[in-house]
Amino acid sequence: MDKIRLDKWLWAARFYKTRSLAVQEIGKGRVLVNDQPAKPAREVAPGDLIAIRKEDPALRVRVVAISGVRGPAPVARQLYEETPDSVAARERAAEMRRLAPEPALEIEAGRPTKRDRRLIDQMRGK
Template identity: 80%
Template sequence: MEKLRLDKWLWAARFYKTRSLAVQEIGKGRVLVNDQTAKPSREVAAGDIVTVRKEDPPIQVRVCGVSSVRGPAPVARQLYEETADSISAREQAAEMRRLAPEPAQEIAAGRPTKRDRRLIDFLRGK
């Protein structure tokens, strides 16, 4: 059974652009292996569950294979399989974002212009 360092696997699976970024995120506790915090040197093998908190709903994937070489995206996508819970959570979060009101719609007039600021200052007595 092949095993590979976690930071190398995250880099090869294209979750992070560089290994040093992967190491930083692992050190911050944003990457879990089998629901436990891990070190960059922790070895992962096929069947392990890796949770990556890059976005609001964390991505939870099952390791399908290991590769120490960073290849093209379609090849890297074969190294893992996203769990059904993770897919449903991401779809639900996307739907909530879609249904959320646009914050800029509440601002009717926008920022005050220079003339408006002068009027405001005049009314305040400055």
């Protein structure tokens, strides 16, 4: 077996939990094969470059092996290798998320209580 359907490979490589989810994501244009939009029945072979947009930086992997069965995660990980630029982009995005301030920290007291709301209304003259 030297080629397999794209949706079946994505399922076997554990990128999606079911083949139907893989088909939906491919249909939405979130999966590219060799930088071109693909259909679920598109055949992939070792050496093909697949871009998967599940997270903010797209995951770019190169097909290493073909499998038609879904196995354990360590076996599925051997079906592909992530490109170095994809790894670097994910690390940069993780660092940016780590350095970004948490918006909720600006709110010190949270929502006003019922008593606070009454005091605010009293000060406004309502």
